[in-house]
Amino acid sequence: MNFYGLVDGTEASLKKYMGSLSGVDQVGADARAAMLGTRSIKTTSKRWAIDTAISMVDLTTLEGADTPGKVKALCTKAVRPDPTDLSVPSVGAVCVYNDMVEIARTHLDLIGGKHVGVAAVSTAFPSGRASMAVKIQDTKDAIEAGASEIDMVIDRGAFLSGRYIEVFDEIVKIREVCGTKAHLKVIFETGELVTYDNVRKASFLAMAAGADFIKTSTGKVAPAATAPVVLVMLEAVRDFYAMTQVRIGVKPAGGIRNTKDAIKQLVLVNETAGPEWLKPSLFRIGASALLNDLLMQRMKMDDGYYASPQYVTID
Amino acid sequence: MSNRIDVKKTYKLFINGAFPRTESGRTYEVKNAKGVFIANPCLASRKDLKEAVVAARAAQPGWNKATAYNKGQILYRLAEMLEGRRAQFVEEIVTVTGVSKAKAEKEVTDSVDRLVWYAGWTDKIPSLSGALNPVAGPYYNFTIPESMGVIAAIAPETPSLLGLIDSIAPIIVGGNTVVVLASTKAPLSAMSFAEVIATSDVPAGVINILTGKKDEITPWMASHMDIDGLDISGLGAKKHVDVKTSGTENLKRIYSFKSADPGRILAFMENKTVWHPIGL
Numbered sequence: 001m002n003f004y005g006l007v008d009g010t011e012a013s014l015k016k017y018m019g020s021l022s023g024v025d026q027v028g029a030d031a032r033a034a035m036l037g038t039r040s041i042k043t044t045s046k047r048w049a050i051d052t053a054i055s056m057v058d059l060t061t062l063e064g065a066d067t068p069g070k071v072k073a074l075c076t077k078a079v080r081p082d083p084t085d086l087s088v089p090s091v092g093a094v095c096v097y098n099d100m101v102e103i104a105r106t107h108l109d110l111i112g113g114k115h116v117g118v119a120a121v122s123t124a125f126p127s128g129r130a131s132m133a134v135k136i137q138d139t140k141d142a143i144e145a146g147a148s149e150i151d152m153v154i155d156r157g158a159f160l161s162g163r164y165i166e167v168f169d170e171i172v173k174i175r176e177v178c179g180t181k182a183h184l185k186v187i188f189e190t191g192e193l194v195t196y197d198n199v200r201k202a203s204f205l206a207m208a209a210g211a212d213f214i215k216t217s218t219g220k221v222a223p224a225a226t227a228p229v230v231l232v233m234l235e236a237v238r239d240f241y242a243m244t245q246v247r248i249g250v251k252p253a254g255g256i257r258n259t260k261d262a263i264k265q266l267v268l269v270n271e272t273a274g275p276e277w278l279k280p281s282l283f284r285i286g287a288s289a290l291l292n293d294l295l296m297q298r299m300k301m302d303d304g305y306y307a308s309p310q311y312v313t314i315d
Numbered sequence: 316m317s318n319r320i321d322v323k324k325t326y327k328l329f330i331n332g333a334f335p336r337t338e339s340g341r342t343y344e345v346k347n348a349k350g351v352f353i354a355n356p357c358l359a360s361r362k363d364l365k366e367a368v369v370a371a372r373a374a375q376p377g378w379n380k381a382t383a384y385n386k387g388q389i390l391y392r393l394a395e396m397l398e399g400r401r402a403q404f405v406e407e408i409v410t411v412t413g414v415s416k417a418k419a420e421k422e423v424t425d426s427v428d429r430l431v432w433y434a435g436w437t438d439k440i441p442s443l444s445g446a447l448n449p450v451a452g453p454y455y456n457f458t459i460p461e462s463m464g465v466i467a468a469i470a471p472e473t474p475s476l477l478g479l480i481d482s483i484a485p486i487i488v489g490g491n492t493v494v495v496l497a498s499t500k501a502p503l504s505a506m507s508f509a510e511v512i513a514t515s516d517v518p519a520g521v522i523n524i525l526t527g528k529k530d531e532i533t534p535w536m537a538s539h540m541d542i543d544g545l546d547i548s549g550l551g552a553k554k555h556v557d558v559k560t561s562g563t564e565n566l567k568r569i570y571s572f573k574s575a576d577p578g579r580i581l582a583f584m585e586n587k588t589v590w591h592p593i594g595l
Contacts, residue, residue: 305564306365308541309372 004244006208009172011165014205018164021204024196024232033227036271037264043301046263050298051089052278053262054081057294058119058251058286060095061315062126062219070315071100072107077313079113082295085302091291092280093117093149097125098142105146119149119185123174126189126218128153132173139177149183150174151215154202156192164205171209185213185251190229191221199229203236213249219286224254230265234272247276253286259297262290288315326356326502328363328526329509331370332519338362343528345502348413356502359527361535364494367523368541371465371492374520379462379490381518383438390434390484392515394427400511401427404476407503412473426477429575433484440488440580448588455591460584462490463568464543467536469529471549475501479508481572482546483522485579494523494542496533498549502526529554537561537569544568544583 007013041049059078061070075094082088093116096104101120108116120142124130130138139150152174158166171186178184186206190199203214214233217224230252237248250273256262262285269277277283292315296307327334339360345353357363378386397404401423408419441459448456466486471478475498486493497505509524525532529550536545537558547558548571555571562569570582 305538305561306368306535306540308539308565311540 003208003210004246006243007168014165014168017208018201018205021201024200026196026228029196029228029231033231033268036231036267037227039264039267041263041267047298047301049263049266050259050294050301053259053266053285054291054294054298055089055092056280056283056285057091057291058093058095058253058284059091059291060219060253060286060288062095062097062121066097066100068100068103071096071103073313074315075104075107075113075116076111077291077315078116079108079111081291082298082312085298088295088298090116092284093119095119095121095149095151095286097121098138098145098147101142101145101147117148117183118146119151120145120147121151121153121187121218122147123152123170125151125153125187126220128155132170135170136173136177139174143178143182147182149185149213150178151185151187153187153189153218154206156189159198159202159205160193164201167202168205168209171206171211175210183212184210185215185249186211187215187218187253189218189221190216190225191223196228196232199232200236203233204240207236207240207248211248213251213284215251215253215286217252217254217286219254222255225252225256225265225286227264227268230268231272234268234277237277238273241273247282249282249284250277251284251286256285256287257289258293259290262287262294324354326354326506326526328357328359328367329506329512329522329524330363330367331374331523332513334509334513335363335366337527338366345411345500347411353411354503356506356526359496359525359532361532363525363527364532364535364539367494367525368465368467368539370520371494371523372541374518375462375464375490375492378487378492378518378521381490383441386488386490387434387437389516390430390437390488393511393517394430394434396511396515397423397430397508398427400507403507404504407507408476408501411501411503412475422474422477426480429477429480430484432575433480433488433580436485436488436577436580440577440584443577444581444584450590453593455593457589457591458586459589460489460581461587463583463585464491465541466491466493466544466546466583467539467542468493468495468546469533469536469549470495470497470505472498472500476504476508478549479505479524481575481579482548485575486544486546486583487521488580489584491544491583492521492523494525494536496529496536496549497524497526499526499528533558534561537567538564540565542567544570546583547571548573 122139123135188202292312299307337357341358342355405419446458450456468482470482
């Protein structure tokens with residue numbers, strides 16, 4: 001592994017790399033994110049934005065109470081979000097716990113959803129508190145069951161204590177397990193990282209270690225994907241592209257519940273990382289309730305009157 | 316102290332238990348009968364209506380679940396609060412409509428009494444309108460009136476306070492939540508009544524009040540898929556056909572009423588029939 005030539009895998013080189021990163025202007029990031037949130041979107045762009053956002057959704061169910069039936073229903077919705085309107089695109093992927101991956105993959109294939117990926121939350125999600133052997137086995141299980149995307153969590157305790165090399169090695173090991181079979185998304189749980197500086201550091205650490213995507217949160221901790229945090233991460237992937245010519249994806253997750261929030265995210269992407277990132281292979285939104293609101297807004301644009309939650313599925 | 320600056324009241328909307336300004340930033344002028352400027356209330360937009368419906372929808376299950384006794388207590392509390400502020404309401408009615416003080420006082424008294432009257436209906440409607448139906452089998456067969464959901468209402472221009480209460484109270488007695496468009500020419504009592512609501516234990520979102528133009532808001536109310544019923548008592552008869560046409564698309568129940576009667580409560584309730592085995 002050459003880690004894009006940025007580090008050589010030793011603690012000394014990682015320390016040097018992390019030390020070379022610039023800090024984040026917190027007030028500036030807050031203000032910029034707030035300013036971009038006020039952009040008005042015209043009707044034609046809104047229609048495009050809604051469809052794009054739908055195709056970027058990682059339709060998620062991560063509950064202890066999940067059942068095979070619920071996961072199958074979710075898969076059906078993922079392939080055809082609005083059964084009455086075939087012009088609605090499929091979502092990016094479904095995101096489930098490990099033991100549900102096989103059920104999801106089988107059901108998706110059965111109903112003509114081969115193009116919809118299955119993302120598995122791995123490595124002792126959501127806390128990440130397990131031995132490395134367990135985390136590796138957890139990931140292997142998910143890939144064998146058919147997961148094409150692995151959402152791993154980092155050890156926030158190690159990261160906040162400054163033991164970057166532990167976090168780095170962990171990501172590298174999971175990257176090796178994923179190989180070419182699965183995309184690797186690294187979850188930071190930004191709600192626990194305290195500062196934007198940490199978010200930027202975690203982003204560069206994960207990208208150098210081989211992440212395909214960097215993801216804000218598990219959805220189990222609030223605050224989750226706030227606009228400034230996503231902005232900081234988008235700036236990180238932009239800067240990383242300038243350094244390495246490699247585009248890393250970003251996935252905000254948690255707290256994005258309505259169309260307005262989703263469109264604000266798209267504005268952030270366009271204005272920060274650039275339009276190249278405005279596609280499902282480089283930007284995903286982890287959500288569950290969001291999809292219904294996107295569908296209702298879409299109906300409103302088609303029909304000319306406000307839709308009702310009674311006309312979309314209850315998940 | 317003649318050098319004290321007037322403290323003028325800002326008349327805002329009442330949505331989800333809060334007093335927001337209209338999202339559109341628009342206002343219109345209210346003048347009294349002689350054409351003298353009185354206030355600048357909000358000119359609500361369709362997005363304000365949308366927000367109000369979202370709030371009403373979220374509040375509906377909770378309000379529906381409240382016991383009849385509790386609903387009655389809260390409605391009675393509204394009457395108590397209104398009684399305590401009658402001077403302000405009398406003054407506002409006199410200022411805007413130019414009626415005599417005696418007439419305004421009668422309207423406020425009637426409004427308080429009307430609220431008490433509706434409060435009494437909360438625990439009586441199910442027993443009086445429900446039924447035990449005779450069936451040929453070993454079952455009890457009940458019919459019970461249940462709430463319909465989110466109901467919108469257009470309050471009449473006059474009387475501005477009593478008409479508003481007749482637009483709100485029967486709807487919420489049945490366990491529905493309401494979005495009401497107040498009198499356009501005399502919206503002051505409606506916005507002051509919102510302050511009464513805010514201090515009366517009415518859960519946020521159960522009653523939402525907008526001020527603005529009927530011609531703007533009514534079509535959006537009629538076509539909104541998430542409004543289950545519409546009370547158009549405050550709308551001119553000529554407009555009824557248009558509203559009913561756009562309301563049929565979404566199977567909305569649309570009614571207009573001339574007076575206060577229990578039928579007004581039942582209009583926005585749906586009958587549920589339950590079969591229950593008697594046992595051997």
